[in-house]
Amino acid sequence: MQTMVVEKPVTYINHAHTVMSWLLTKDHKRIGILYLIVVSTAFALGGIFATLIRMELTTPAGDLLSADVYNRMFTMHGVTMVFFVLVPAVPAVLGNFVMPLMIGAKDVAFPKLNLLSWYVFTIGFCFTIVSMVMGGVDTGWTFYTPYSSQGSESNVLLTGVGVFITGFSSILTGLNFMVTIHRMRAPGMTWFRLPLFIWALYSTSLVMVLGTPVIAITLLMLVLERGLHLGIFDPRLGGDPVLFQHLFWFYSHPAVYIMILPPMGVISEVIACFSRKNVFGYSFVAFSSLAIAVFGFLVWAHHLFVAGISPYSALIFSFLSFAVAIPSAVKTFNWTATLYKGAIWWKTPMMFVFGFLGLFLVGGLTGVFLASLGLDIHLTDTYFVVAHFHYIMVGGAIMGYFAGLHYWWPKMTGRMYNDTLGKLAALLIFVGFNLTFGPQFILGYLGMPRRYHVYPPEFQVLNVLSSAGASILAVGYVLPALYFLYSLKFGAIAGANPWKATGLEWTTQSPPLPENFPTTPIVTEGAYHYSKREIKVA
Amino acid sequence: MPDGTIAAPDEHAPHQHHPALQHHFQDLEQQHEASTLGMWLFLVTEVMFFGGLILAYSLYRIWYPVAWALGSEELNIYLGGFNTAVLIGSSLTMALAVRSAQTGAPKATVRWLLLTMAFGLTFLVVKFFEYKEKFELHHVPGPNFHFEGPESPHVQIFFSLYFALTGVHALHMIIGFGLLSVIATMAARKRFSPEWYTPVELAGLYWHFVDIVWIFLFPLLYLVDRSHHII
Amino acid sequence: MSGHISPTSTYFAIFGALMVGTALTVAAAFIDFPAQLNFPIALAIAITKATLVVLFFMHVKYSSKLTKLIVGVAVFFLGIMLTLTFSDYLSRGWFTAATRSTSAGAIVSLTPQPQPAPANAPAPNTAPAPNTAPK
Numbered sequence: 001m002q003t004m005v006v007e008k009p010v011t012y013i014n015h016a017h018t019v020m021s022w023l024l025t026k027d028h029k030r031i032g033i034l035y036l037i038v039v040s041t042a043f044a045l046g047g048i049f050a051t052l053i054r055m056e057l058t059t060p061a062g063d064l065l066s067a068d069v070y071n072r073m074f075t076m077h078g079v080t081m082v083f084f085v086l087v088p089a090v091p092a093v094l095g096n097f098v099m100p101l102m103i104g105a106k107d108v109a110f111p112k113l114n115l116l117s118w119y120v121f122t123i124g125f126c127f128t129i130v131s132m133v134m135g136g137v138d139t140g141w142t143f144y145t146p147y148s149s150q151g152s153e154s155n156v157l158l159t160g161v162g163v164f165i166t167g168f169s170s171i172l173t174g175l176n177f178m179v180t181i182h183r184m185r186a187p188g189m190t191w192f193r194l195p196l197f198i199w200a201l202y203s204t205s206l207v208m209v210l211g212t213p214v215i216a217i218t219l220l221m222l223v224l225e226r227g228l229h230l231g232i233f234d235p236r237l238g239g240d241p242v243l244f245q246h247l248f249w250f251y252s253h254p255a256v257y258i259m260i261l262p263p264m265g266v267i268s269e270v271i272a273c274f275s276r277k278n279v280f281g282y283s284f285v286a287f288s289s290l291a292i293a294v295f296g297f298l299v300w301a302h303h304l305f306v307a308g309i310s311p312y313s314a315l316i317f318s319f320l321s322f323a324v325a326i327p328s329a330v331k332t333f334n335w336t337a338t339l340y341k342g343a344i345w346w347k348t349p350m351m352f353v354f355g356f357l358g359l360f361l362v363g364g365l366t367g368v369f370l371a372s373l374g375l376d377i378h379l380t381d382t383y384f385v386v387a388h389f390h391y392i393m394v395g396g397a398i399m400g401y402f403a404g405l406h407y408w409w410p411k412m413t414g415r416m417y418n419d420t421l422g423k424l425a426a427l428l429i430f431v432g433f434n435l436t437f438g439p440q441f442i443l444g445y446l447g448m449p450r451r452y453h454v455y456p457p458e459f460q461v462l463n464v465l466s467s468a469g470a471s472i473l474a475v476g477y478v479l480p481a482l483y484f485l486y487s488l489k490f491g492a493i494a495g496a497n498p499w500k501a502t503g504l505e506w507t508t509q510s511p512p513l514p515e516n517f518p519t520t521p522i523v524t525e526g527a528y529h530y531s532k533r534e535i536k537v538a
Numbered sequence: 539m540p541d542g543t544i545a546a547p548d549e550h551a552p553h554q555h556h557p558a559l560q561h562h563f564q565d566l567e568q569q570h571e572a573s574t575l576g577m578w579l580f581l582v583t584e585v586m587f588f589g590g591l592i593l594a595y596s597l598y599r600i601w602y603p604v605a606w607a608l609g610s611e612e613l614n615i616y617l618g619g620f621n622t623a624v625l626i627g628s629s630l631t632m633a634l635a636v637r638s639a640q641t642g643a644p645k646a647t648v649r650w651l652l653l654t655m656a657f658g659l660t661f662l663v664v665k666f667f668e669y670k671e672k673f674e675l676h677h678v679p680g681p682n683f684h685f686e687g688p689e690s691p692h693v694q695i696f697f698s699l700y701f702a703l704t705g706v707h708a709l710h711m712i713i714g715f716g717l718l719s720v721i722a723t724m725a726a727r728k729r730f731s732p733e734w735y736t737p738v739e740l741a742g743l744y745w746h747f748v749d750i751v752w753i754f755l756f757p758l759l760y761l762v763d764r765s766h767h768i769i
Numbered sequence: 770m771s772g773h774i775s776p777t778s779t780y781f782a783i784f785g786a787l788m789v790g791t792a793l794t795v796a797a798a799f800i801d802f803p804a805q806l807n808f809p810i811a812l813a814i815a816i817t818k819a820t821l822v823v824l825f826f827m828h829v830k831y832s833s834k835l836t837k838l839i840v841g842v843a844v845f846f847l848g849i850m851l852t853l854t855f856s857d858y859l860s861r862g863w864f865t866a867a868t869r870s871t872s873a874g875a876i877v878s879l880t881p882q883p884q885p886a887p888a889n890a891p892a893p894n895t896a897p898a899p900n901t902a903p904k
Contacts, residue, residue, distance in 0.1 A: 217590035229680035313857035761798035
C-alpha cells in the first residue's frame with residue numbers, strides 16, 4: 001500500500017526564498033508586495049509629518065515649529081502622501097497583485113517593465129528622502145513659481161528630480177495595465193464580463209499615460225529654470241508664473257482621479273461580495289469610470305480661479321467641474337442600489353466600504369461647493385479646501401485602499417486577520433477621521449487660511465478637536481499594521497475563497513501559484529453572480 | 539483573438555515555441571500585438587511630454603511676436619533645413635530596415651539600420667555645431683545671456699524654449715541611436731525573421747516619432763518670420 | 770506573424786513628398802502672406818508631413834482600429850491641453866475698462882472708477898487697482 005505524501009502547496013511566496021529572488025522577481029504578485037513595503041513606509045513617513053503639523057496647530061502661537069520649518073512639514077507631507085502613497089497605493093499594490101488573476105492571465109504584459117516600475121518608484125522615493133534629510137522643501141507640494149524657481153532656498157531641485165523620476169513609474173504601470181487588459185484576458189472574458197475593478201484600473205491607466213508626462217515636462221522646465229537658469233516662468237523676463245500652474249494642474253487634477261478611481265473599483269468588488277448581490281447597473285458604473293477619466297482632464301483650472309485667469313475661462317472650467325461630479329454620483333447611486341435588498345455581511349472590508357460611501361459623499365459634494373466661482377473666492381486657500389480633499393483622499397481613497405487590503409489579504413497571504421480588530425480599526429479610523437477633518441470645514445468657512453503655522457485664538461477650539469481626532473486616527477492606522485503582521489504567522493488559514501466571492505482570483509489557491517492558474521481558466525459568465533439563495537455564508 | 543482574449547489553449551500540445559516567445563504569452567502573435575500596443579501607448583506619453591513645451595512655446599509666441607521673430611532669425615536656416623532633410627532620410631532608411639526584416643533579409647536590415655544611425659549621428663553633429671555657435675554668441679540663457687535691444691528678456695525666453703525643445707529632442711535621438719545599435723547587433727546575429735521582427739518594428743515606431751517632432755520643431759523655431767512681416 | 774509589407778516604391782514616394790513639403794515650408798516662410806497666415810500655413814504643411822509619416826512609415830493606414838484610436842486620442846488630448854489653456858490666455862482683458870492687452874501684467878478691473886477728489890485734497894492716484902489676488 002502506498003502512503004500519500006501531502007506536500008505543502010507551491011505558492012508564489014515559498015517557491016524561492018532568497019532576497020535576490022524577490023529583488024529580481026518578474027512576478028506581478030511579488031512586485032505588488034514590494035510596492036506594499038515602500039508605500040507603507042511612505043505612509044508612515046507622511047503620517048509623522050501630519051503628526052507634527054497637528055501638534056503645532058493645537059495652539060494658536062507658533063511655539064513648536066517655526067514658520068519655515070512648518071512650511072517644510074506641510075510640503076513634505078503633501079509630496080509624500082500624494083506621490084508615494086495615494087497615486088500608487090491601490091493600482092501598484094492591489095492592482096499589480098490582483099489584476100492578472102482577475103482576468104485569468106499568467107502575468108502582466110511586460111513583467112520586466114513592471115519590476116523596472118518598482119525600481120524607478122523606489123529610487124524616486126530615495127531622492128525625496130535624501131531631500132528631506134537635507135532639510136526638505138518649503139514651497140508646498142504644488143511647487144508654484146516663481147517661489148520654487150527663484151525664491152526658495154530649499155531643496156527644490158532634489159525633490160523635483162525625485163518626483164520627476166517617480167512619474168515614470170506611474171507611466172510604465174499604466175502602460176503595462178492597459179496592454180494587459182487589452183491583450184491578455186482569458187478565453188471568454190469579454191470587456192463586459194470584466195470585474196468593475198478592472199474597468200477602474202483601465203480608466204486610471206488612461207489618466208496615468210496621458211497626464212503624467214505633462215507633470216514630467218513641467219518639473220523638467222522647473223528644474224532647468226532653477227538649475228540652468230532657463231527662463232520660462234521667470235516674470236523678470238516676461239514669463240508667466242501662472243503658466244506653471246496651468247501645466248502643473250493639467251496633470252495634478254487628473255491625478256486625483258488616479259487616486260480615487262481604483263479605490264472606487266475596490267468598493268464595487270467589496271460591496272457586491274458583502275451584500276451578496278451583483279453590482280447594480282454594471283455598464284453605468286463601467287462607463288462612469290471612463291467618463292471620470294476623460295472629464296477629469298477638462299477641469300484643471302478650477303485650481304487657478306483666483307490666480308488671475310480670465311473670468312470667461314473660469315466660467316467654462318466651473319461648468320465642467322460641476323459636470324465631472326456627475327459620473328461619480330452615478331456610481332454612488334449604483335452602489336446604494338446594490339445595497340438595497342442585499343444581505344449585508346458585516347465583515348471588516350464592508351465596514352471600510354460604508355466609511356467610504358459616507359465620507360466620499362461629503363468630500364465630493366464639498367468639491368462642488370468649490371467649483372462654484374463665487375464660493376471659491378471665499379473658500380480658496382482656506383481649511384475648507386483642506387477638509388474637502390482630505391475627505392476624498394483619506395475618507396475616500398485610503399478607506400478604499402484599506403477595504404481592498406482587508407478583502408484581498410487572505411488571497412495575498414493565505415491567512416485571515418482578526419476580524420474584530422479589523423472592525424475596531426475601521427471604527428477608530430472613521431471616528432478619528434471625522435473628528436480631524438469635520439471641524440476643518442467650519443474653520444475654512446470662518447476664514448482660517450491653510451499653510452499657516454499660527455492662527456487667531458478664536459480658532460483654537462476647532463483646531464484642538466482636529467488634533468484630538470488625529471491622534472485617534474493614528475491609532476486606527478497603526479492597528480492594521482499590527483494585526484496584519486501577526487496574521488502572517490498566526491492567522492487562520494484562509495483557503496481559496498474565504499469570502500465566497502465571485503471572480504477568477506478566488507478560484508485559485510491562496511496564496512496563488514507562481515503562474516497563477518494551473519490551467520488557463522475559461523470564462524462563460526459575467527463578473528458577478530451572487531445570489532442570496534446559492535451561497536450560504538457563516 | 540480579434541476581441542483581445544486569448545484562444546483556449548491546447549494544454550497537451552507539444553511544447554514547441556519560437557525562442558523569442560516569452561512564457562506569459564500564449565503565442566508570438568499575442569506577444570507582437572501586446573508589444574506594438576505598448577510602444578504606441580509610450581508614444582502617446584511622448585506626445586503629451588513634448589506637448590507641454592509646445593504649449594509654453596505657443597503662449598509666448600503670441601505674447602512676444604517681435605522677440606520670436608528676432609530669436610528665430612538668429613538660427614541658421616541652412617543647417618536646420620539640412621538637418622530636416624537628414625532626419626527625413628533617416629526615416630526612409632528606417633522604414634526600409636523594417637521592411638528588410640519583414641522580408642527576411644538580414645544583411646539589408648543591418649545596412650539600412652546602420653545608414654539610419656549614420657543619418658542620426660549627422661543630425662547630432664550638426665546640432666552640436668549649432669549649439670556651439672549659440673554659446674559663442676552668448677545666446678544661451680542664464681547669467682551670460684546677451685542680446686541687443688529692448689526685446690532681450692523675451693528673446694531669452696525664446697532661447698530657453700529653443701534649448702529645452704531641441705535639447706529634449708536631441709536626448710531622444712541619442713537614446714534612439716543607442717536603441718538602434720542594439721537592434722543592429724541583433725540583426726547582424728540573424729535574430730530576426732519574417733516570423734519575428736518586433737524589436738525592429740518598435741524601434742522604427744520610436745524613430746519615426748522623433749522625426750515627427752523635428753518636422754514640427756523646424757518651422758516653429760527656424761521659420762518664424764523669415765518674410766520680415768514683423769521685423 | 771502577419772504585417773502589411775509596403776513596396777519600396779511607396780516609401781520612396783513618401784520620402785519624396787516629405788522633401789517637397791520641406792522645400793515648400795522653407796519657401797513659404799519667405800513669402801509675406803496677408804493676415805498673418807504664415808504660421809497657420811507652416812503648421813498645415815507640418816501636419817501634412819507628420820500625417821504621411823504616421824500613415825505610411827508607421828503603417829497606421831494598415832493597422833488595427835485600436836492603433837488608429839490611440840493616435841486619435843493622443844492628438845485629441847494634446848488639443849484639449851492647448852485649447853482649454855488658450856481659452857484662458859486669449860480671453861484675458863475682454864470687456865473690461867482697462868487695457869486690452871493680453872501680455873503679462875494685463876489688468877482686469879471690475880472696480881468702479883475712483884470718484885473725483887474734493888478741491889483741497891491731494892491729487893488722487895489714478896492707476897487702476899489690480900484685481901488679481903496674489904498667488
